[in-house]
Amino acid sequence: xxxxxxxxxxxxxxxxxxxxxxxxxxxxxxxxxxxxxxxxxxxxxxxxxxxxxxxxxxxxxxxxxxxxxxxxxxxxxxxxxxxxxxxxxxxxxxxxxxxxxxxxxxxxxxxxxxxxxxxxxxxxxxxxxxxxxxxxxxxxxxxxxxxxxxxxxxxxxxxxxxxxxxxxxxxxxxxxxxxxxxxxxxxxxxxxxxxxxxxxxxxxxxxxxxxxxxxxxxxxxxxxxxxxxxxxxxxxxxxxxxxxxxxxxxxxxxxxxxxxxxxxxxxxxxxxxxxxxxxxxxxxxxxxxxxxxxxxxxxxxxxxxxxxxxxxxxxxxxxxxxxxxxxxxxxxxxxxxxxxxxxxxxxxxxxxxxxxxxxxxxxxxxxxxxxxxxxxxxxxxxxxxxxxxxxxxxxxx
Numbered sequence: 001x002x003x004x005x006x007x008x009x010x011x012x013x014x015x016x017x018x019x020x021x022x023x024x025x026x027x028x029x030x031x032x033x034x035x036x037x038x039x040x041x042x043x044x045x046x047x048x049x050x051x052x053x054x055x056x057x058x059x060x061x062x063x064x065x066x067x068x069x070x071x072x073x074x075x076x077x078x079x080x081x082x083x084x085x086x087x088x089x090x091x092x093x094x095x096x097x098x099x100x101x102x103x104x105x106x107x108x109x110x111x112x113x114x115x116x117x118x119x120x121x122x123x124x125x126x127x128x129x130x131x132x133x134x135x136x137x138x139x140x141x142x143x144x145x146x147x148x149x150x151x152x153x154x155x156x157x158x159x160x161x162x163x164x165x166x167x168x169x170x171x172x173x174x175x176x177x178x179x180x181x182x183x184x185x186x187x188x189x190x191x192x193x194x195x196x197x198x199x200x201x202x203x204x205x206x207x208x209x210x211x212x213x214x215x216x217x218x219x220x221x222x223x224x225x226x227x228x229x230x231x232x233x234x235x236x237x238x239x240x241x242x243x244x245x246x247x248x249x250x251x252x253x254x255x256x257x258x259x260x261x262x263x264x265x266x267x268x269x270x271x272x273x274x275x276x277x278x279x280x281x282x283x284x285x286x287x288x289x290x291x292x293x294x295x296x297x298x299x300x301x302x303x304x305x306x307x308x309x310x311x312x313x314x315x316x317x318x319x320x321x322x323x324x325x326x327x328x329x330x331x332x333x334x335x336x337x338x339x340x341x342x343x344x345x346x347x348x349x350x351x352x353x354x355x356x357x358x359x360x361x362x363x364x365x366x367x368x369x370x371x372x373x374x375x376x377x378x379x380x381x382x383x384x385x386x387x388x389x390x391x392x393x394x395x396x397x
Contacts, residue, residue, distance in 0.1 A: 092297040092393055096362045096369050097207035097217075098311030098319035102243045102263040103279070105224060105271065106200045108236035109138040109146075109170060110153050113228040114196035118183045128195040131167070131180040136231040138170040139197065148236060150199045157182055157193040170234070198226065201233060204243060204261045206312060206360035208372040208389070209295075210283050211396040217269050217283040218396055220360040221372035221387040222335065224274050238271030240281060245315050250352030251381030259314060259357030276335050277391045278360065278372070297389045298368035303329055303338060310342070310373060312361035314350050322347040326365065327383070336385040337371060343382075353381030362389075 112135055117124040139147060142156050142165050157165065157180070164181045182191040205220045217240065223232050243261035251257035271281035293311070303326065310324045322344035329338045340363060342353050351358070354376035361373040363386055371386040 093294060094209040094211050094297060094369065094393070096209045096293045096295050096311060098313060098362055099207050100204060100243050100245055100259065100261055100313040100357060101207055101219065101268060102241040102261060103203045103205055103224070103238070103271070104241065105202070105233060105238040106148065106236045107138065108234040109140045109148065110150050110197040110199045111226055111229065111231065111233065112137045112139065112195060113198045113226060116194050116196065118185045118192045118194045119187055120183050121186055125183050126194050127180055127183050128193055131178045133169065133178060133180065133195065134171065136229040138234055140168045140170055142167050148199065150197045153197050157195065158190060160191055162191050201226070204259060204357045206358060208278065208360045208362050208392060209369065211393070214396050215283055216280055216396040218278055218280050218392045220278040221374040221392065222278060222359055223276050224279060233274055235272060235274050238281065239267050240269035240271055242266045242268055245313060248314055248351055248355065251355050251376060252352055253379050253381065256376055256381065257352055257355035259355055261357070273395060275395055277387055277395060280395045295364065295369040297393050298365065298370040300331060300388050300390055302368065303365065303370045303388065305329065308340065308363050308365040308370065310361050310363055312358050314347065324363070335387060336374070337388045338386045339383055340373060340386050341383045348382070354384040
């Protein structure tokens, strides 16, 4: 009898362990928000399922703009696993590109990228640090005058006799005001603020898609950050211009390669939004849309491990389609939603895998746009991260 009880207890402990394992797996594998396209989409798989209220009203075809309904994901329909927000959505179709393009950005204000000591008669001082200015701050105005260029900041701060300046800053989305008093630099014979600032940046990337419903473009799949501070660059004005690929430096395990391009004077878009899921802007409808492909945007739960294709530009011939594989999916990460591995020998021979400039390259799986390439994994150039296309779509609607 005791042996029988021990067997029952062991079985019960095993069952509990299995249930906990299922719960942990479901929390990782299934998104916090589950999208459905019609009232019959109520089954997730053979083990987990949730009940969806088909009477829920829909006021938009964009999944990101409709209200949600809470529902419980249950094991065998009995054991609660996690709470889901269920949203209805229609079919969203975009024109997928894969073309390389040039990026020119001017910041909304000027970004502080460094501070330095000023050599005075009484020793080294740091006026910027003393004022409370930090690397990554964005200077919005000085003495009430809005500033947009590093040259203008230098003129205001250096053309004085040591008078104090009222400076308005943006730090992490919060406004603040500080007082900066330049110090007299003996070696240079003038007043210095001890401040390094930047007002523009440039680079290359890949256009992911054009949204005909809004006339907006989506690209990169990741933010543009300052090379010195790592901070997101606030856009005042930005341009997307045509490019021609001139050369490729392949990636290796010891270094990330890059695509080199020649910039054209032809502007294809106006960039106005820099986010964690990429950069966005109004697309120039007069630009040639040749080379684009029409695809439906996949819902997050439709992305799965297995074969996929990447559309990217790595030579002067324009976008081409290459084979790849999704090896892992992270449903509830904001920026790194899955891992992609390049398997196409033609692409590997040209680039060594993923290189700088491929960010934004659209990824197709099961006939739908599932996302875009964003980062290469250090020491493994064949693998990189991707972001869901549905997340990028929310910025164009």
